[in-house]
């Protein structure tokens with residue numbers, strides 16, 4: 131096949147209609163097509179797809195007619211391509227075949243085969259056209275295929291249909307070891323996927339693929355797998371924690387959004403962000419972006435903040451109280467989206483969660499794979515709460531550092547043993563004053579006082595933090611320290627708040 135000017139130009143034009151990922155793919159294939167002058171589609175091999183041409187035994191003139199092609203087609207359809215080698219010329223050719231040049235009726239078969247790139251390059255015909263599909267959404271292969279499959283597919287499609295057979299093309303790198311070396315038997319640095327699956331489960335290997343930047347070579351080692359399995363454990367624990375705490379939640383009786391607590395609304399802002407980040411990352415095939423977003427959400431937003439803080443509300447409020455159900459409503463909403471986001475990442479774990487979680491009417495009970503991917507809910511976007519809580523989180527971060535120091539110095543054990551004094555001024559004082567109850571909850575301490583001035587010895591800008599031991603006794607029920615423990619005659623070992631929550 132000669133790439134004449136008339137053929138090369140439409141091919142180069144078609145390259146521009148395709149989205150190449152990574153973007154340098156476009157330049158690479160353009161260059162290769164510009165430099166290519168011909169394509170010899172036959173090969174002298176003893177195996178492969180035969181070329182259905184006969185030659186006159188006398189004068190060597192080729193014999194290819196519609197009838198002869200049709201006959202070979204029918205035979206191959208029934209017996210496979212090996213029939214070409216097994217059957218005689220007489221059996222393969224139409225009855226009464228005669229050379230148009232010399233009238234001879236004796237022929238011999240072509241013995242060359244098709245170039246294998248021609249075979250794979252024409253899959254758009256057998257896979258797509260056969261099913262009435264105009265083109266493929268995506269071709270995916272290793273970075274050596276600009277010379278191979280991507281190119282041969284493009285050329286055959288331009289020749290037969292005048293357009294590219296795909297809308298997008300993605301290339302990936304190769305798997306190498308931790309030091310970037312190719313895996314080989316002699317070095318003994320190969321890692322068998324099956325071994326990883328047996329040891330860690332198939333979801334770990336999926337997660338590793340997701341976490342990798344596939345646009346260049348991808349490292350794999352025992353160490354890397356361990357790190358991924360650590361992240362996996364955190365994601366799984368987030369789901370497990372929620373499942374454990376919504377077991378008595380009626381999904382048909384959620385608390386209305388307006389009645390949720392601020393921190394619940396904040397968690398839903400973060401959930402929206404997770405959905406948005408993952409959707410955008412998936413759309414761009416930047417899977418490691420989705421992995422990072424999921425990791426951040428489960429580890430930072432949920433485990434270290436939201437789920438940690440609402441523990442008190444879940445364990446100590448009255449079971450049917452609106453506060454407790456608000457937390458459950460929020461957690462259920464989170465799990466419901468989380469499991470769908472996880473479905474393409476950690477398919478088995480997502481399916482396992484789906485089987486164990488309660489469902490709303492209309493959801494596909496059989497499999498999460500058959501349900502819908504979550505969408506951002508506009509009503510959960512709340513810039514005011516987001517801004518306010520971003521500030522509160524910054525304060526918590528400062529307080530946590532001080533609590534950590536006090537814990538290291540053995541001044542306190544659990545953070546609930548602590549009292550925190552905050553020293554602030556100006557706008558920050560106005561922001562924090564009056565929020566002591568909320569701050570107690572956020573810091574997970576027993577007492578908070580906000581003072582309008584700065585401690586002299588503390589030079590930190592805007593915020594002074596003092597940690598000391600909280601006053602009072604430890605409440606047996608909520609583990610907070612309170613001077614109210616002992617006041618209640620019926621429940622002398624618990625605090626006033628808990629005593630109230632135990633009232634029928």
Ligand SMILES: [Zn+2]
Pocket residue numbers: 186187188189190191229230231232233234
């Ligand atoms: Zn002849």
Ligand SMILES: [Zn+2]
Pocket residue numbers: 605606607608609610624625626627628629
């Ligand atoms: Zn208590």
